[in-house]
Amino acid sequence: MKPKLIIALLLVACASLTTACHKRLATEKPDPLSHAYDSEPDWNDPQRVIPLNYQQAQGKRVFYHYCVWCHADSTPAGPSNRSNLNPMPPLASDGSVLNSLSDDLLRNTIALGGSAVGKSALMPPWGNTLKQDDIKAVITFYRAIAQPPYQPPARPGPQYSVR
């Protein structure tokens, strides 16, 4: 009687374990639509999903409309224009390039174009086309997806905060 009971118990335990594992696997699969606008998969590790706040999500929208064609290796339409250009533009997620550039420099590069900041003229100026808020949003999006992660500079001292 006893061995039978033990076998039955073992079977039940196995079954529950497998269903538990199965469930976990199913939920781990990221759903591209539910994470469509307010998150972005890590470009180097698609399993890791980066949540975005409102401003970063707006940056993502602007990025995928205007910038993705030259600053990503895959685009919504398929091929990318990036490898076509010399010098090759940095990937939007490339923290090793972008992290060391200040927000102000990035803002100027986007608004005034590459030639205005001593970089390649292949980067056109977007200041007439994008609103200031759009440009700021795109930069926050870059900061959010940067690999290695972006560390904001230390908070400005009290001399800036007194009105």
Next chain:
Amino acid sequence: MLPEEMGKVTKRFRWAFAASSVVFLAVLAVSPVREHLRSWKRYERDYVRFAQTRPDTKRLLADFRFEISQIWIPKMDVVDRCTTCHQGITELSLQDSTVPQPFRAHPPIPHQVRDWGCVICHRGQGLATEVRDAHETTLAWEQPILPVEYIQASCGVCHRSELREAPRLDRGREILARLNCVGCHRLQGVERPAMLGPDLTNIGSKVSRAWIYKWLKAPRTITASDGSTEVNGYENEDEPRMPKFRLSESELVALSGYLSTLQSQKIQPYKFDPRVVAAWEKRPDLLEQGETRFRQMFCTTCHSLAVTRAGETKLIGGDIGPELTKVASKVNPDWLVAWLRNPQEYLPHAEMARYRWSDQDLFTVTRYIEEKLTDPSLLSDVPSLGAPNPTEIQQGKRLFLEKGCGSCHVIQRVAPQSDYGPDLSSLGRKTISQLEFGNSKIPRTLVAYIEAKVTSPLSVNAAARMPQYALNAGDLAAITTALLSMTGSSEQAGLEGLILPSQHATFRPAGAFAELYERYKCYVCHRFNGYGGTLAPDLTFEGSRAQHKWIVDFLKNPQTLRPTLTFRMPQFNIPTEEATVLADYLTMVMQTPNVNLAGTDAKAFTPQMISLGKQLYDVKYQCQSCHTIGSTGGYVGPNLTNVGNWMNPAWVEEWLKDPQSLVPDSIEPRRSFSDEERTALTAYLMTLKQSGSARPASAGRGQ
């Protein structure tokens, strides 16, 4: 009583008085103490203490007053006291996630938080000054705070048109329209289209009873092994518009029997040229030719086919028309030929264009469909049904009305039940007491009610008539968001002047153009004056953009050199006379006042201008990063190899001034060219001409 004794008594009384006054004092003190301990005061004191620990104390406390702060918006009937506790809501230095709540600043949004307050977007009780009353449902308050994943519902209360900043709301509205929810429900901002589901008056001549049975049981023909389908790698579940109706076996038999008897018109088999039929027997390569024509005509711009690559089945192609992988096992061959020749004869509202067919093409393409797009085992799991008997037909007709089929499908001379489902146009404003939860186990909130109802109608009400949709998590959230945004008409909500109305446009041309416009269904993909599809370029200003001869050539042989485009314009086999009529109308009528075609004369361009233009293009502005000329350059923008034959010089000049004034969502950056530079670039571009038949054309979208 002796006077000496009076003192004693007085003493005793004194004690009593003293005790009672202490009690009175204590009782009287309860109210001020309670007032002192009210949670908003506690939060304000905490804020002052917190601000003193920050480096910018002065700034943080500059506007601070120890009182309830309130934002009042009479037009929206909103009183908002949230900033009483959420003191740091607009302080830039408090955006850090290390700042404790309720003092953290709101992330940047387009509306000024100090002007609009919180409850317009987050809902909840603006009047409340207790934490629980403000955020949750309590006895006295019915409107809890909106879960943040549905926050875009609040955008939709005022913004009734498409709103790019709120993609989840837009997606939800799109699905509500696409899944034909207006068939049964009244919805805010979703108009009832001319046709919802297909007209079934003549369905018996198109498909067999067995196919109807299978479709009614599970309306999906393509399923991957894991039960999902993928369209272009973007959507993992493309839900067919027809939902599951949970029909019993006898209901399936009866309804399929009734529908199969609907054959008001017999299909007359088309008589092909006998030479074409005879050639088929002799030349086995004609099957391949049929497939080639099918591809060349770009049927896949509207229809998708399942393709299995590396063990994974994917649907490749557009979603304007139905997917066709197993269509030959579905439709009657004579019907297929008749449909391809004239879709509107069978279905007056059909969006499919009436192609110009040669007998040879029509025969080989239909043979290709019959032999390749088929699955002999498709109907193998359907029981043998035979001809329907009169009882089945009678029962089927009753079911057609009872199950609400008539809300989406028309059968001539069968009147459907009107207002089949409840009115949902003010669902987002409903309070818990207005919703029927029955005995269900659903949490008593509006959000949970909508989620449960859309996921599984039976979970709310075991006798629900609503069919079962299989939505993925993202679409479910999108639909819930869109439904929560429907808060009734603007008069009721008191939002006059604040609602941004949705824009509706129609474009109905006249004359010979109108006939061709209807024949080739231009508006299914192209947009004219704000009306029509968005798959292909907006043609509202096409007459200002393109040269007449180029339009004629393009219509006769549409092609594109944009390698990033997956969808191409179908090859309609438009004859020259028709192409000329279309080009005449487009060049005469579809113009923008911003472009003065007579204002720029290509003959006035000098060689100096042209060489300066080339230099600007190559060196100063490096346009080649996005545009290709010949074989070099990028492919973000259209190929410019033949732009001299394609575009009008005046258009090019205006485009260089301000691209977005001509195509609002174009991604071409607006540059600050001087007048001289602009003329020089135009002069150079107009010299770019390609001779011969291999003419580049851009059928590309703005991106």
